[in-house]
Amino acid sequence: MTRTRGVIIGLSLVLLAAVPALAQPITVAWGNDGWQTAVGSSQIDLSIYPLAGLFGAGATFSPTIVSLGGVALSAGSLGSIDTLLERPAPSVLYSTFPETHTFPVALKAMRLRGSVTVTPAGGSPTTYTLTVALSEAGSGSGTITAKREVADGGHFDSSFPVQPKLVFVNGSTRLELDCGYTSACPTNITLSSTNNCWVVAHGPNNFDPAAKGITNIAAGIAVDGTFDGVNDYTTVGKKPAAAPGLEFHTGFNPIPPFNACLDTVHSHAVYSLTHKTKTPTDCATSTDTTQGTSAAVRSKAGTVIVRQPFCTTVATPTSPAPSDPVPIKPVGDN
Numbered sequence: 001m002t003r004t005r006g007v008i009i010g011l012s013l014v015l016l017a018a019v020p021a022l023a024q025p026i027t028v029a030w031g032n033d034g035w036q037t038a039v040g041s042s043q044i045d046l047s048i049y050p051l052a053g054l055f056g057a058g059a060t061f062s063p064t065i066v067s068l069g070g071v072a073l074s075a076g077s078l079g080s081i082d083t084l085l086e087r088p089a090p091s092v093l094y095s096t097f098p099e100t101h102t103f104p105v106a107l108k109a110m111r112l113r114g115s116v117t118v119t120p121a122g123g124s125p126t127t128y129t130l131t132v133a134l135s136e137a138g139s140g141s142g143t144i145t146a147k148r149e150v151a152d153g154g155h156f157d158s159s160f161p162v163q164p165k166l167v168f169v170n171g172s173t174r175l176e177l178d179c180g181y182t183s184a185c186p187t188n189i190t191l192s193s194t195n196n197c198w199v200v201a202h203g204p205n206n207f208d209p210a211a212k213g214i215t216n217i218a219a220g221i222a223v224d225g226t227f228d229g230v231n232d233y234t235t236v237g238k239k240p241a242a243a244p245g246l247e248f249h250t251g252f253n254p255i256p257p258f259n260a261c262l263d264t265v266h267s268h269a270v271y272s273l274t275h276k277t278k279t280p281t282d283c284a285t286s287t288d289t290t291q292g293t294s295a296a297v298r299s300k301a302g303t304v305i306v307r308q309p310f311c312t313t314v315a316t317p318t319s320p321a322p323s324d325p326v327p328i329k330p331v332g333d334n
Contacts, residue, residue, distance in 0.1 A: 023096035024151060024204050027245030030089045031238050032217045033105075034081035035250075036280040039069030042112050044132060049166065050184035054175045058121030066130055068112040073223050078235075079215040079282035084109040084223060085160075086236060087144065091245040097148040105160055106141045107191070108233045109225030110134050118168070128168040128175075133227035135163035137180025142191075146198055152207055153199035153254030159192040167227055197261035199254040201247035207258050209249055213281035251279030 046061045070082030078084070086108050092101045112132040119125040142160020149155065164185075168175040179185035199207045219237030226232055239247045252258050260279075 025093060025095045026148070026152075026200055026203050028092045028094070028101075028103075028146070028200060028248045029239045029243035029245035030087050030091050030103075030236075031240050031243055031248070032108075032235050033085045033087065033238075033248065033250065034078060034215060034217055034280055035070075035083040035085075036080045036278055037068070037070030037082050037112060038278070040067045042068040042070075044068060044112075044114075044130075044164075044166075046116065048186050049177060049179075050182060051166075051177060054168065054177060055118050056120050056123075060119045062117045062119070062125075066114040066116050068114040068130075068132060071111040071113045071131070073109050073111055073225070074221060077221045078217065078223070080280045081215060081217070082111045083107070084217075084225065084233070084235070087248070089243065091243055092146075093245075094148045097150060097154070100145060100147040102143050102145040104141050105144045105158060107134065107139050107160055107162060109223045110162075110164075111227060116168075126170055128170045131167040131169070131227055133165045133167065134225050135165045135178050135180030136226045136228060136232075137163060137178070139163045139180075150254050151204040153197070153203075155195050156198050156250070157192070157194045158196070159190055162189045162191045164189070165226060196250060197253050198248060198250050199252050199258065200245075201249060203246055205256050207249070207252065207254070207256075209247065210283065212252065212258065212260075213283040214249060215280040215282040249279065 043065050045065050047064050051059065051061075070080070072078065072080055073082060073084060084107075085105050087103060087105050092103050094101065110133055114130050115127060116130050117125050117127045140161040140163075142158065144156050144158045146156035147154045163180040165176060165178040165180070177185075179189075201207055201209050217235055217238040219235055219240055221235040222231035223233045223235065224231050237243075239245070251261055253261055
């Protein structure tokens with residue numbers, strides 16, 4: 001009996017010693033997230049928008065479903081990021097796994113672009129550059145529900161409202177439809193996604209965003225999220241100085257070697273058919289085939305390493321110029 005009890009006690013001690021390693025707590029810091037939208041990976045259906053006020057009754061659009069791609073919000077400071085979100089405080093503590101938490105998220109800036117030819121009733125066709133940005137009325141707050149499934153992360157679902165502004169530009173002509181101020185626009189527009197990967201930086205298994213070339217988001221970058229030539233949002237940073245915890249990153253498998261997940265698909269319901277995004281990796285090296293070795297070794301091997309300056313040292317000008325020209329709106333337009 002004594003011998004058997006000793007075996008049981010010994011086994012219990014082994015199990016107890018293993019639990020803390022498996023359940024190492026991690027804290028997800030609040031802050032900004034950025035996405036990049038590939039050309040042609042987003043679409044908008046113009047047939048459901050009240051555009052008669054801009055182009056007159058009976059105007060036709062070619063194509064009706066316009067293919068869009070992302071336009072950098074601030075190329076000198078944010079790289080290729082065209083969609084910017086903020087997860088506000090507080091940070092979120094995961095004590096173990098599996099464990100699920102839901103925290104708020106808000107869309108702060110978006111810039112998607114395509115081209116459409118508009119033919120007014122009885123008139124001649126005109127080709128416009130169409131930019132889809134955020135309404136100047138704001139878009140409200142949504143949620144991210146993130147399940148920690150392994151030591152460094154897991155999968156998440158997200159859902160948040162989008163109020164778009166459609167801007168048609170041809171030369172000096174600029175026509176706008178801001179759905180935040182137009183009741184005839186589609187309602188209940190929601191950007192949602194499911195089963196996407198997330199991982200924390202420098203967690204238990206030391207995921208390193210720099211090694212994956214992930215674009216940095218610093219605090220204090222002024223951004224024109226509504227495409228009106230006025231900077232209406234200032235970034236808080238990927239991990240603000242006041243935010244306890246670890247950086248939250250999407251798009252990478254949380255299990256080493258941390259390979260990229262498939263493109264995220266965001267459904268916009270009637271607003272848009274699909275919106276595919278991915279984590280921007282503007283810091284990725286262009287010809288570095290010896291990853292994991294030191295810079296000195298790579299240099300000796302004759303490897304050329306190219307890194308964008310906003311990835312290592314982020315410039316934060318006090319009043320950056322808008323990244324797109326903004327013509328004057330004609331009187332009487334929405």
